[in-house]
Amino acid sequence: MSERILIDPNPQKLLLLGNEAIVRGALEAGLDFFAAYPGTPSSEILDAMLSLADSVGIYAEVSVNEKIAFESCLGASWSGLRAMTSMKHVGLNVAADSLMSSAAMGTRGGFVSVVADDPNMWSSQNEQDTRLFAKFANVPLIEPSSPQEALDLTKRAFELSEKYGTLIILRTTTRLSHTRGDVRTGFLPQKIIEGKRRVGEFKKDPSRFVSLPQNSRRLKVEHASVVKRLEKEEGASFIELEGDEEAKVGIIASGTAYGYVKEALEWMGLSKVRIAKVLMPYPLPRNPLKEIFSNVDRILIVEELEPVIEEQAKLLAFEEGMRVEIHGKDFVPRDFELSPEKVAKAIASFMKKDLPIDFEELESKGKEASSLAPPVPPTLCPACPHRNTFYAIRKAASPRSIFPSDIGCYTLAFFPPLKTVDTTVDMGASISIAHGISRSSKEEKGKAVVATIGDSTFFHTGIPALANAIANGSDFILVVLDNGTTAMTGHQPNPGSTEGTKRRLSIEDIARAMGADYVEVVDPYDIKSVEAAVRKAMDVRGVRVIVARRDCALKVISDKRRRGESWNVYRVNEDLCTGCKVCINAYGCPAIKWNRDKRKAYIDPELCWGCGGCAQVCPYNAIEVMK
Amino acid sequence: MEYNIVIAGIGGQGVLTIARIIGEAALLEGLKVRVGEIHGLSQRFGSLFAHVRMGNSIYSGLIPLGKGDMLLSLEPAEALRHLQYMKKGAILILNRRPIEPPQVSMELFKYPSLEQIRAISSEKFGLKVLELDAREIAEKAGNAIAQNSVMLGAALSAPGIPISTKSAISALERTISRRFVDLNIRALELGMQEGRKLLEKVF
Numbered sequence: 101m102s103e104r105i106l107i108d109p110n111p112q113k114l115l116l117l118g119n120e121a122i123v124r125g126a127l128e129a130g131l132d133f134f135a136a137y138p139g140t141p142s143s144e145i146l147d148a149m150l151s152l153a154d155s156v157g158i159y160a161e162v163s164v165n166e167k168i169a170f171e172s173c174l175g176a177s178w179s180g181l182r183a184m185t186s187m188k189h190v191g192l193n194v195a196a197d198s199l200m201s202s203a204a205m206g207t208r209g210g211f212v213s214v215v216a217d218d219p220n221m222w223s224s225q226n227e228q229d230t231r232l233f234a235k236f237a238n239v240p241l242i243e244p245s246s247p248q249e250a251l252d253l254t255k256r257a258f259e260l261s262e263k264y265g266t267l268i269i270l271r272t273t274t275r276l277s278h279t280r281g282d283v284r285t286g287f288l289p290q291k292i293i294e295g296k297r298r299v300g301e302f303k304k305d306p307s308r309f310v311s312l313p314q315n316s317r318r319l320k321v322e323h324a325s326v327v328k329r330l331e332k333e334e335g336a337s338f339i340e341l342e343g344d345e346e347a348k349v350g351i352i353a354s355g356t357a358y359g360y361v362k363e364a365l366e367w368m369g370l371s372k373v374r375i376a377k378v379l380m381p382y383p384l385p386r387n388p389l390k391e392i393f394s395n396v397d398r399i400l401i402v403e404e405l406e407p408v409i410e411e412q413a414k415l416l417a418f419e420e421g422m423r424v425e426i427h428g429k430d431f432v433p434r435d436f437e438l439s440p441e442k443v444a445k446a447i448a449s450f451m452k453k454d455l456p457i458d459f460e461e462l463e464s465k466g467k468e469a470s471s472l473a474p475p476v477p478p479t480l481c482p483a484c485p486h487r488n489t490f491y492a493i494r495k496a497a498s499p500r501s502i503f504p505s506d507i508g509c510y511t512l513a514f515f516p517p518l519k520t521v522d523t524t525v526d527m528g529a530s531i532s533i534a535h536g537i538s539r540s541s542k543e544e545k546g547k548a549v550v551a552t553i554g555d556s557t558f559f560h561t562g563i564p565a566l567a568n569a570i571a572n573g574s575d576f577i578l579v580v581l582d583n584g585t586t587a588m589t590g591h592q593p594n595p596g597s598t599e600g601t602k603r604r605l606s607i608e609d610i611a612r613a614m615g616a617d618y619v620e621v622v623d624p625y626d627i628k629s630v631e632a633a634v635r636k637a638m639d640v641r642g643v644r645v646i647v648a649r650r651d652c653a654l655k656v657i658s659d660k661r662r663r664g665e666s667w668n669v670y671r672v673n674e675d676l677c678t679g680c681k682v683c684i685n686a687y688g689c690p691a692i693k694w695n696r697d698k699r700k701a702y703i704d705p706e707l708c709w710g711c712g713g714c715a716q717v718c719p720y721n722a723i724e725v726m727k
Numbered sequence: 728m729e730y731n732i733v734i735a736g737i738g739g740q741g742v743l744t745i746a747r748i749i750g751e752a753a754l755l756e757g758l759k760v761r762v763g764e765i766h767g768l769s770q771r772f773g774s775l776f777a778h779v780r781m782g783n784s785i786y787s788g789l790i791p792l793g794k795g796d797m798l799l800s801l802e803p804a805e806a807l808r809h810l811q812y813m814k815k816g817a818i819l820i821l822n823r824r825p826i827e828p829p830q831v832s833m834e835l836f837k838y839p840s841l842e843q844i845r846a847i848s849s850e851k852f853g854l855k856v857l858e859l860d861a862r863e864i865a866e867k868a869g870n871a872i873a874q875n876s877v878m879l880g881a882a883l884s885a886p887g888i889p890i891s892t893k894s895a896i897s898a899l900e901r902t903i904s905r906r907f908v909d910l911n912i913r914a915l916e917l918g919m920q921e922g923r924k925l926l927e928k929v930f
């Protein structure tokens with residue numbers, strides 16, 4: 101709904117998420133082609149592109165994974181179009197092969213790759229710093245520190261990419277991607293306003309686009325000089341100097357850390373400081389920094405995660421023979437997300453000043469208070485079809501069974517009461533780990549390996565893993581939790597979705613075509629049928645695939661809400677409820693609560709989405725539709 | 728000028744919607760604004776919060792510890808996780824309706840009492856506590872789903888908040904789908920009335 105505001109042709113002031121500002125910046129730059137696989141914190145970029153594509157005349161797709169999205173953009177850029185992809189940090193691992201191999205080949209139309217890091221791992225399996233990847237691939241990386249800069253720098257990234265013929269990485273972090281701020285927008289180009297699709301043309305240049313060693317050796321050296329030239333010519337515009345010119349101490353900061361620095365300094369009333377905001381952490385602009393180095397005695401570098409600027413700065417000082425004292429990770433934490441207080445603490449100890457507030461005391465009082473609040477981990481939604489799938493797997497397979505799982509909201513089945521997730525590594529790994537486990541341990545009765553993977557993850561990297569398992573004669577059960585969408589990141593379509601795809605692919609047909617030893621499709625709203633399918637699968641050997649298919653409840657309910665439709669709500673019949681707690685301790689729909697006084701279960705009608713799963717689970721038939 | 732609000736609750740309660748409306752309203756007031764949100768996994772019925780910041784000297788989407796002016800808690804126990812962000816004398820607006828998480832239903836954890844929450848907030852952190860039953864008020868307005876607008880209304884009644892009712896209402900109209908606008912405006916107004924009543928007792 102809100103995405104329409106992003107295509108208002110006239111400049112105005114809007115309250116935009118960092119991600120939305122990036123979308124606007126790309127549109128202002130005249131984007132032609134967009135491809136991405138969703139991943140928090142980058143997903144809103146893809147959402148907006150999908151919903152706006154038709155009206156602004158850009159091509160936009162949900163690719164099956166980041167590598168494919170990246171390579172599609174490469175093809176578009178080589179055809180002279182402006183292309184953009186977006187992904188989360190771990191998505192870049194999937195696209196790393198393409199990045200490393202194509203970095204030196206360069207671009208034709210501007211190509212910007214947005215990579216959103218997730219310090220603190222709010223929704224991720226690890227905490228990696230994309231700036232190291234930029235250095236690894238020797239590709240320029242720019243990093244905004246506010247929603248406004250997100251817009252401006254996205255636009256600038258396209259210009260630079262075209263001017264220098266190199267991919268540009270635009271790095272954000274969760275805190276920027278998901279912060280709203282006031283943003284002044286600029287003008288949209290005529291082509292976007294009119295919604296005219298631009299047509300590109302691929303001009304052959306095999307000496308550039310074929311990565312044979314003879315070409316790659318030449319390109320590597322050429323590209324290195326391009327990056328050097330970009331640093332020399334543009335570097336000055338990527339460092340903003342402010343603060344006291346006479347000061348003997350300096351602070352260098354980038355990204356969201358810059359905001360924390362500004363606040364901390366104001367808070368502590370420290371004004372005798374020279375500040376440098378770095379908008380291009382790699383390659384680090386040399387000249388403006390040399391200028392600071394020659395004027396101050398001591399410098400603190402405040403950056404989130406790895407010491408990427410710090411190491412380059414120290415090297416620069418060494419190479420230039422400058423005597424400035426450079427600090428960074430000896431004061432600023434390297435793990436997890438920075439916060440205003442962490443930065444204030446670092447600055448206070450660096451400058452030997454007192455803190456404005458006794459944080460330690462506040463923090464310890466805060467911890468004490470929070471410890472009284474019950475843990476509220478995220479859970480599978482009410483009516484989630486895959487609560488039923490997991491429940492059925494649990495019933496069919498003995499507790500000694502092993503449950504490799506994968507990346508998606510279903511990873512939440514890790515928590516009690518379902519506890520049906522024994523491993524999660526990265527996208528697609530459920531299948532390969534199940535393969536590894538089943539190939540390396542002896543078969544025992546009652547100890548099945550039952551892997552689970554979502555539909556989107558199946559298409560992302562599950563298919564090659566399944567091919568591998570079948571071809572190598574593996575032996576496990578794979579349950580594909582198919583809810584027809586990529587739910588975790590906000591319901592983007594995948595090749596198995598009925599909506600939003602040009603042609604729908606069938607997971608069961610793929611499994612059959614690959615030669616799976618047993619394939620069955622079940623409806624998880626019928627718990628018994630899933631249980632029966634798993635039991636039947638346990639009597640077969642080889643790779644057995646069960647597709648449990650039912651639309652994502654969250655999506656179904658929000659569609660119903662939008663259309664003003666209602667649904668059945670269930671209730672517990674108090675006369676029949678024995679208080680056995682199966683519905684809570686084994687099944688765990690968040691709508692089912694416990695009445696401590698009566699020692700009976702009850703259902704919160706506001707949360708019940710009417711799947712009827714609990715009614716199938718209750719051994720005493722105490723759950724029924726509310727009349 | 729600087730005014731900082733933490734909005735706390737559980738995924739699905741409308742935490743992000745309130746944050747968004749206050750943010751848009753601040754923009755209408757001509758203020759510099761930052762709204763720090765959490766998306767993705769954390770929204771699936773887990774603990775959730777947003778930071779809304781307004782004023783000239785803000786540069787980040789996170790409120791520093793001890794600098795919050797208001798804690799708006801859509802769920803009582805959730806307030807306990809954010810008290811350290813508040814300054815002494817800040818306002819806590821507390822929805823009295825608990826949503827007990829599975830851990831409590833499974834009797835692995837005890838849910839704190841309202842008295843406990845109130846006592847810690849006022850005695851340990853020096854907050855002024857306003858307590859209301861947002862669900863009951865929302866039902867009066869027409870539907871329990873408008874609870875978050877009741878809370879928003881209560882927030883608007885607080886002294887010092889730099890948002891006028893007028894901009895809050897236009898922000899609400901811009902943010903939520905048209906079908907629910909009237910209901911939510913009614914809820915907001917009832918929330919404001921309730922807030923004013925409670926304030927008279929506290930100040």
Ligand code: SF4
Pocket residue numbers: 672676677678679680681682683684700701717718719720721722723
């Ligand atoms: S499973 Fe049935 S009998 Fe047991 S507590 Fe739940 S509603 Fe009551």
Ligand code: SF4
Pocket residue numbers: 482483670689690691692703707708709710711712713714715
């Ligand atoms: S019918 Fe039962 S299991 Fe399904 S959403 Fe309602 S309470 Fe939860």
